[in-house]
Amino acid sequence: MWRFPSYIIRGVLTRRELLSGLIAASAAASLADLSFAQDAPAVRINAARLRQSLEGLSVYGRPAGGSFADGVSRVAYSDADVAGRKYAMDLMRAAGLDPRIDTAGNITAVRQGSPSLKPILFGSHIDSVPSGGNFDGDLGSLAAIEIMHTLKDHNLTTRHPLQVVIWENEEGGLVGSRIAAGESPDPARQYNGIRLADGLRKIGGDPGKLDQARIAPGSFRCYLELHIEQGGNLDKAGIPIGVVEGIVSIDEYAVEIRGFANHAGTTPMPERHNALLAAAKLIEAVQQVVTREPGRQVGTVGHLEVYPNATNVVPGLVKHSLELRDLSPEKLARLAEQIRRQAQQIARETKTEITIRHLENDPPAMANPQIQAQIEAAAAGLGLKTMRLPSGAGHDAQMMAKLGPMGMIFVPSVGGISHSPKEFTRWPDCANGANVLLHTILRMDKA
């Protein structure tokens, strides 16, 4: 049931903000909604408490004898993960929530709204890569809890129920959100040396009842996630808020180049069938194809193995990865076709055989346009500049985009560094991101 906001009107809205609030408001919006929209800009999260939470969480998985700057190894299903999850649940309780662990191990907690309205979901993850940083996932998770705490502090209620989610094992491949989206993972697959089924049991899940962790399509108002950019675009541009247009599609290929291994001393240069020379030419071709048209597409050869890999043998076989990412699947297909054509030419030149096998494609997950507009409006209301950009990294948000409207807010990563102890987002940027998330929630609550 809808309750009239109990907080005092403090905000001062410009005519434009008022208009945008009005336009964004649904046809069914009441006068009560209007007063809510006017008040919202005044509320702010507690930036000091958010920082304290992030510093508090950083202890779990910290290298022995290290400090916050030494990063964290809180890989899924580790003892550090279990301890970090307990810490997060304690923060939830302090924020007036009653956290639950679902069968997939995801932690959720609901703040009541009208039972007839769909909940607004928001959150992130707190597991890390080995030798990771203290912001990837942590910021979005603890900002979500901080928002709940802020609403409690201000005795604010919302029309829609609010639900915070901390997804388990994001770094292993969005495992918790993937289960929520209805996929069935292999319980025997190992993550960080632990079988998934054992890992889920260790963190309080129930691998035999994963169906219960599913979220029905269309059952939430929207899903929102605050995350560090993990790239250098915002930091370079000096813009505090990124409005994610979507999470890129990833095309993965396995490349195999067959030449002929032969003696490096006795095989004249023109007689060689050098698989590594062919790979070198193909790596350059990938770079050229990907960079010669405008756009944010990226192409990477990150994994490469040489056989027999001896200093005195002309390489006979090279296997390497090829990964292409962009929001547009059409562009990815076009780039791949151009790379294939170049590979044929290289194979002829080097007297090798090149096969490029398509392994898998993660389709793009587009952010909802209305939510993008609401994030921009929320940021504008806070006096923060925004930039639209794609997410080159995968996020739990892409699983939620399969089930309902999704939006993501990015904040700058200093130097674009992530998955590293050097990962850092300035504290004011953390607070800005949390405030934009808060006000996006409030706007989505009314829109």
Next chain:
Amino acid sequence: MWRFPSYIIRGVLTRRELLSGLIAASAAASLADLSFAQDAPAVRINAARLRQSLEGLSVYGRPAGGSFADGVSRVAYSDADVAGRKYAMDLMRAAGLDPRIDTAGNITAVRQGSPSLKPILFGSHIDSVPSGGNFDGDLGSLAAIEIMHTLKDHNLTTRHPLQVVIWENEEGGLVGSRIAAGESPDPARQYNGIRLADGLRKIGGDPGKLDQARIAPGSFRCYLELHIEQGGNLDKAGIPIGVVEGIVSIDEYAVEIRGFANHAGTTPMPERHNALLAAAKLIEAVQQVVTREPGRQVGTVGHLEVYPNATNVVPGLVKHSLELRDLSPEKLARLAEQIRRQAQQIARETKTEITIRHLENDPPAMANPQIQAQIEAAAAGLGLKTMRLPSGAGHDAQMMAKLGPMGMIFVPSVGGISHSPKEFTRWPDCANGANVLLHTILRMDKA
């Protein structure tokens, strides 16, 4: 003491051969020498017996259930090596010799000549690489024994003592010949999983008394070695005999390329410090530098490691080998300098750091010009065409070149293949090589 040749004159010499024999004869040559030179062209090794020996030896180290065509793994100090060595010594005994194992494990056997004259050394090795072929080393070793057998069959004697040598552990880095040349190997170093000291004891050597295996500089008339080419030059040109000009110098470098590992999805192309892209450009640069000037020089990047070597991470570090080979150390230095200059340019382009460290240099081992001429004359006497060429591979002969005059005879490897079960030298080519070695020995005995 010089004994008058006891065999009957059978050969028919052309005027040119007679002249060349006369010219090649030393100033001290007697009339007896002349009759020897006239007779020599008539003698031939027993080609059927040579083939039988090679087929017999191939059993030791053959893959279970395999045939001759499946090659051999008779790595040094293995049980197969021990068995093969016993087989070779039995062949020596059948050839009327009394084989001895020196403290370094090399097998030698002497056929008497004048005790006042220095011996003519010839031989090769019978150890193989894992999954090697039946000709690399084996042909030179068993042809040497066959020559001794042929001389016995024909009751031929020589002025100089003849000494056949089967060097141990050639494939491990010319270990036996290296000890003979006065180097002191590390007894703890492992070869094929066995410590050198244990390996030497296993094959009948005495690692505590390696000094006794040394050959004094200047103590032999010459060292001759017949070997398969291991490259495709002779096979391609259709020429049965290669006259080795020398064994190439090898310059080895370790290349390290430091970029910055970063997320492959979130790091824009222009922001990358991609160590593998830099390596790709450098591999192409090596190819260009090595092939753009005439000559037989070769350059190889055979070993390469990528860090962290993950499909979704821009490579932050690449380590790779660089090996340059040529008879001319000056050319090698020039090529290396050109590669260094290109590396500097590539480092700037790719925003990486490239260091190229010189690991070691094996100087070239030049074949004695007089011996090269004698090999050519011996081949001409047998009606065989010759081609001068460098050896791109290392051989025990390069150790002997440090101690006295050295010559090497090559026969064609089909398709240039070696260090492979597919390694093959046609039987008539094996016989031709053995006959050229025989007649070179006889010529050197007189020259």
